[in-house]
Amino acid sequence: SAKEAGKARFKRFDQSMQDRVRQRLKVESNVLQALQRNEFTLHFQPVFDLRPDRSEQPVAVEVLLRWQHGEEVVAPAAFIPVLEESGEIIPVGYWVLEQACLQVRQWQASAPNLYCSVNLSGLQLQEPDFVERLRQILQKTAMPARKLVLEITESLLIDQAGSTLASLRELAAMGVKIALDDFGTGYCSLGYLNRFPLHVIKLDRSFLNEVHSNPKQQSLCRAIIGLSRSLGLKVVAEGIERQDQIELLLGEGCCLGQGFLLGRPMSGKALEQLLQGCLGAE
Ligand code: C2E
Ligand code: MG
Ligand code: MG
Ligand code: MG
Numbered sequence: 001s002a003k004e005a006g007k008a009r010f011k012r013f014d015q016s017m018q019d020r021v022r023q024r025l026k027v028e029s030n031v032l033q034a035l036q037r038n039e040f041t042l043h044f045q046p047v048f049d050l051r052p053d054r055s056e057q058p059v060a061v062e063v064l065l066r067w068q069h070g071e072e073v074v075a076p077a078a079f080i081p082v083l084e085e086s087g088e089i090i091p092v093g094y095w096v097l098e099q100a101c102l103q104v105r106q107w108q109a110s111a112p113n114l115y116c117s118v119n120l121s122g123l124q125l126q127e128p129d130f131v132e133r134l135r136q137i138l139q140k141t142a143m144p145a146r147k148l149v150l151e152i153t154e155s156l157l158i159d160q161a162g163s164t165l166a167s168l169r170e171l172a173a174m175g176v177k178i179a180l181d182d183f184g185t186g187y188c189s190l191g192y193l194n195r196f197p198l199h200v201i202k203l204d205r206s207f208l209n210e211v212h213s214n215p216k217q218q219s220l221c222r223a224i225i226g227l228s229r230s231l232g233l234k235v236v237a238e239g240i241e242r243q244d245q246i247e248l249l250l251g252e253g254c255c256l257g258q259g260f261l262l263g264r265p266m267s268g269k270a271l272e273q274l275l276q277g278c279l280g281a282e
Contacts, residue, residue: 031067031079032088035095039068042099043265046274047117047236047258050246057278060115060149061107062258063100064265065092084121093124094133101141101148103268108147111275117149117179122156128163131170146175149200154186157196165196172197179236184224193231201228203254205239212244225252 034040043066046058067074083089097118104116124130138145150171156164157180168178179200180188184207193201203224210217228235237249240259249257263274 030069031074031082032086034067034069034079035088035092040092040095041066041068042096042103042268044103044268044271045258045265046263046271047115047256048262050237050250050255050257055278057111057275058114058263059256060117061104061271062117062151062265063096063104063119065096065119080121084123087123089121089123090127093121094137097134098137098141101137101143104147105141105143107272107275110279114275115147115149115177116143117151119151119181120156122153122159122164125152125156125164125167126161131167131174134171134176135174144175146177149177149179151179151181151202153181154183154188154192157188157192158186168197172199182238184220190227193227193233198233200234200236203235203237205237205259208237208239208241208245208249208259211248212242218248221248222252225249225254229253 043064044061045064047060047062049055049059065076065080067076067079080089083092100116100118104114108114127133137143138148152168172178177199178197179202180193180198181202182204183201185204201224203221207217207221207224211221225235234256235254237245237254237257238259240246240249240257240261242261245259246257246261249255266274
């Protein structure tokens with residue numbers, strides 16, 4: 001009967017929902033143990049000077065967290081929120097900072113100007129001893145503070161806890177660079193660009209998507225780049241996938257960028273080979 005069919009359907013639905021909930025719980029409890037189990041790894045995406053007469057060597061690497069879960073490599077969008085909800089992002093965040101500094105410090109032996117750019121969760125900056133712990137990590141790894149870039153998001157500035165601004169100022173005074181990531185996707189008022197000690201704006205890749213076909217998008221790009229430059233901020237374009245985007249960016253005065261066209265996020269080994277290739281060619 002229709003009623004029985006309905007019941008069966010409901011049961012099936014119910015079952016699949018339970019499976020999904022169970023699956024999610026499994027992911028959650030698993031990712032919370034990933035640090036102890038040594039399942040996190042770092043990938044590195046090179047950032048380049050886009051000007052044609054510049055060296056092929058990357059100016060910076062952005063450090064991107066990966067979770068090696070069995071055979072699967074899980075991207076951060078799937079597990080960072082879980083780490084944040086549970087507070088586990090705090091120890092994981094320190095681990096990322098230390099590993100990133102250790103690794104990039106090694107590369108600086110042959111590429112002394114290489115910057116290390118690390119993504120921060122807002123919760124990390126709210127830790128009262130964040131600055132002190134970072135200072136210890138820099139000391140332990142011998143990473144110069146002025147070669148470290150911390151990437152924060154607009155939401156972090158908007159929801160800032162009382163101590164966030166003080167911490168950012170302290171970091172800037174140490175020489176650490178602060179980058180505003182995914183700029184243009186949040187709801188930051190422009191006044192924030194002056195209120196906080198920022199050094200770099202990372203232009204979100206959504207701006208580059210239609211830039212060749214949509215003149216308004218192009219105007220927006222130009223305005224953001226012009227504004228940032230006039231405030232003395234460096235602009236890094238994210239998500240460069242086509243050559244015409246590079247030409248457009250250079251035309252607007254933005255000469256730093258990263259994206260799949262230039263280099264995908266890669267293992268430390270692969271990035272080392274890239275650096276050796278660059279040095280060999282010089
Ligand atoms: P993000 O900081 O904006 O990083 C850039 C993301 O864009 C990376 O995704 C990268 O793989 C991707 N991407 C780079 N170039 C291109 C391109 O040309 N085209 C396209 N379609 N995508 C490109 P990923 O690695 O999945 O990271 C996602 C986000 O997770 C990051 O966005 C960052 O907000 C966060 N994240 C990554 N690592 C960490 C970490 O260690 N700590 C924290 N708190 N967040 C992290
Ligand atoms: Mg980033
Ligand atoms: Mg970004
Ligand atoms: Mg982005």
